[in-house]
Amino acid sequence: MSAENSETEKLRGIVEAVLMTAGQPVSPGKLTSLCKGASGKDLRRVVDELNQLYAEGDHVMTITEVAGGFQFVTRKEFGPWVRKFHDRSQVRVSQAALETLAIIAFKQPVTRIEVDSIRGVDSGGVIRTLLELNMIRIVGRSEGVGRPMLFGTTREFMTHFGLKSLADLPRPKELEELLAEGERKAHAAEAQTLGEGAVDAAVEDETSEEELEDGAGDHDSEGDGASIDDGADDDVSDDAPSNDDSPEETAPTAESEAEVGDGQAAPDDS
Numbered sequence: 001m002s003a004e005n006s007e008t009e010k011l012r013g014i015v016e017a018v019l020m021t022a023g024q025p026v027s028p029g030k031l032t033s034l035c036k037g038a039s040g041k042d043l044r045r046v047v048d049e050l051n052q053l054y055a056e057g058d059h060v061m062t063i064t065e066v067a068g069g070f071q072f073v074t075r076k077e078f079g080p081w082v083r084k085f086h087d088r089s090q091v092r093v094s095q096a097a098l099e100t101l102a103i104i105a106f107k108q109p110v111t112r113i114e115v116d117s118i119r120g121v122d123s124g125g126v127i128r129t130l131l132e133l134n135m136i137r138i139v140g141r142s143e144g145v146g147r148p149m150l151f152g153t154t155r156e157f158m159t160h161f162g163l164k165s166l167a168d169l170p171r172p173k174e175l176e177e178l179l180a181e182g183e184r185k186a187h188a189a190e191a192q193t194l195g196e197g198a199v200d201a202a203v204e205d206e207t208s209e210e211e212l213e214d215g216a217g218d219h220d221s222e223g224d225g226a227s228i229d230d231g232a233d234d235d236v237s238d239d240a241p242s243n244d245d246s247p248e249e250t251a252p253t254a255e256s257e258a259e260v261g262d263g264q265a266a267p268d269d270s
Helices: 003-021 028-034 040-056 076-085 095-107 112-119 124-132 155-160 172-192 209-216
Strands: 061-066 069-074 136-141 149-153
Touching: 003 028, 003 040, 003 069, 028 040, 028 069, 040 061, 069 076, 095 112, 095 124, 095 149, 112 124, 112 149, 124 136
Parallel strands: none
Antiparallel strands: 061 069, 136 149
16 A cells, blocks of 8 residues: 555544544634644545445434535434434424524524514514524623614534535525424414414514623633634624525525434434
């Protein structure tokens, strides 16, 4: 085996081992810092080669790029069995929460008052729920009267919906269509499961600015605790698309039941 092939095999092993044991996406910057002498281009080539080997060998695992990093996931067809084994309950998110999350994703950084103005109803309870789910975080304070809190999405948001970056969000027109479709499905599901439907967070009692801040806990301007190296950070100001020229990509689905994608992250003890 030539020295070049030996180095390639070693790099594959390092990347595979790190991703297999990581509990979250690993950024290209982090991998290059571990693999001295390897460039970002080398790492992407290695990831492609590994995925090709997995496909040829009919493996159940594959490496995907999500939230600015690489992560091992199971193939989609095995998702139901993985969820059943880990006894994961569905993450039920109301239509109001999905609508609020979409507004924050597009308008971030945005205040609660701005969200209320767009939705036409109080969004305090919904925002509190999204903070608890770690889908949004406090990114700062507005310079306006009262210096209200500014909200933005988290890395968990991108991981949950399988987004590489905020640039993968759809155009506003596509979003409206998705929300409308999700609302129709939500009504249909509610009609079939009366008494079991998720509580609409939008009908909760008004939550004051102080209560939101107290309930936010660690969801402050420092982010959600998961740093992304070399340009894959969770900053909302650089990647957020404008309403006019956002790329036409797949959006987070606006259904009444939003759960982690069929592809489940490999357990840490794999």
